[in-house]
Amino acid sequence: MKLKTVNKSKDKLQVRFEVDKSTESFVNAIRRMAIEEVPTLAVEDIEIRQNSSALFDEMLALRIGLVPIKTDLSSYSLPSGPEDISERSAKCTLEMELKVAKKGVVYAEFASSKDPKCTFVFPKMPIVKLHARQKVDVSMLAVMGQGKDHIKWAPGHVWFVNKPSLTIKQDAKLIAENKDKYPPQIFDKSGKISPKQIEVLNLYDAVDRVCENLIKVTYSTDSFVVDAESWGQMSVNEMLTTAAEMLTTKAKELESQL
Numbered sequence: 113m114k115l116k117t118v119n120k121s122k123d124k125l126q127v128r129f130e131v132d133k134s135t136e137s138f139v140n141a142i143r144r145m146a147i148e149e150v151p152t153l154a155v156e157d158i159e160i161r162q163n164s165s166a167l168f169d170e171m172l173a174l175r176i177g178l179v180p181i182k183t184d185l186s187s188y189s190l191p192s193g194p195e196d197i198s199e200r201s202a203k204c205t206l207e208m209e210l211k212v213a214k215k216g217v218v219y220a221e222f223a224s225s226k227d228p229k230c231t232f233v234f235p236k237m238p239i240v241k242l243h244a245r246q247k248v249d250v251s252m253l254a255v256m257g258q259g260k261d262h263i264k265w266a267p268g269h270v271w272f273v274n275k276p277s278l279t280i281k282q283d284a285k286l287i288a289e290n291k292d293k294y295p296p297q298i299f300d301k302s303g304k305i306s307p308k309q310i311e312v313l314n315l316y317d318a319v320d321r322v323c324e325n326l327i328k329v330t331y332s333t334d335s336f337v338v339d340a341e342s343w344g345q346m347s348v349n350e351m352l353t354t355a356a357e358m359l360t361t362k363a364k365e366l367e368s369q370l
Contacts, residue, residue, distance in 0.1 A: 113138075118337070124347040125268075130275060132335045139336050143270040145355035148260035150267045151190050152345040153181040153206055153230060156197075156255040164246045165218075172240060172248070176210070178264050179220050180233040181254055183345040185354065187229070190256050197255055206230055206254040210239070213247040223252075230254075233344030267351045268342035275335035276316045278307050279328040286326045293322050 114132040121127070131139055158173045165172065191197050191204040200207065210223040221235035240248060259266030282304050291299070295318050300306045305327065310319060320329040342348040 120348075124349065125342045125344060126340070127348045127352075128337065128339050130335065130337055131272075132275075134334060134336065136274075136333075136336070139272050139338060141359055142352070142355055143272060143338075145359045146268065146270045146340065146351055147266050149258055149358050150351055150354045151185070151188075151256045151258050152183045152265050152267045153188060153254045153256055154262070154264040155179070155181070155208070155252045156257070157253040159251045160249075161251065162247050162249040165240045165242055165248055167240050172250070175239055176250065176252060179237055179239070180343045180345050181206070182230050182233055183256075183267075184227075184229050185346065185350070187227075188256050190258070197253075200253065204256045208252040208254060210248060210250045210252065212242065213249075215242055215244050215246075217241050218248060266343070267345050268340065268348065270338065270340045270352075272336045272338040274331035274333065275337050276329050276331050278310060278316075279330070280305050280307055281326055283326060286323060290323045290326055294319055294327075 113134045116130045116132070118128040118130060155177045158176060160169050160172065163169055163172055167175070187203075188206075189203055191201065196204050207226045208223055210218070212218045212222050218239045218241070219235060220232035220237040220239060222239075223232055225231045242248065257265035284303075287299075287303065287305065295313075295315055297313055298305055298309050298315060298319060300309070310316060316329050319327045340348050340352055342351050346354075
């Protein structure tokens with residue numbers, strides 16, 4: 113198996129890479145492990161002491177529960193049982209608070225956390241808007257969990273496609289006859305088809321089966337293009353490496369019991 117990084121965002125939250133000489137089952141296993149198994153912190157229990165905003169308590173709680181929290185996997189792990197949560201074990205829970213009594217938008221950055229390393233990911237994510245004399249006073253308990261139990265614990269999203277390849281015939285007559293059927297971005301200044309633009313803009317679906325005598329798209333059965341995006345709880349690299357480690361652990365557990 114070979115892996116090649118195609119591009120990576122500066123904030124380390126998005127990556128696209130190619131996997132060659134592998135199988136769809138293996139790539140899909142990594143995808144599912146990343147989404148469903150990699151643990152993160154998310155608000156699970158909320159005590160609303162006061163809420164005079166326009167949002168019902170249930171809606172306010174729902175919004176807060178879906179705000180991603182920076183997660184340090186070296187300090188936090190999944191609870192071993194309900195008692196860890198009820199006793200507020202420091203290894204799997206985090207206490208937070210949101211108390212605002214001024215007019216304006218209440219942003220995620222207004223919340224305080226007992227662990228300065230683990231705060232809401234996006235400071236300017238709006239939670240609720242307050243008018244004059246309105247107030248929110250909320251205490252929160254974030255708990256380690258997994259995306260297979262609730263999407264709020266998913267660290268991000270991963271998807272993949274079979275690696276496409278292009279066969280292009282630079283036929284001026286065919287281009288003239290079919291140019292209006294294709295996205296204008298695929299043509300260069302001279303009017304020819306640019307395979308690089310199709311790749312960079314990911315326009316394979318847009319050009320597929322329009323005119324196969326001009327552009328033909330074929331898909332590999334053992335090479336894949338994988339896109340991964342983290343919601344911010346951790347870097348996309350940590351999300352994927354943790355998923356791979358967890359898959360390896362599960363495979364070893366299976367092997368030891370056979």
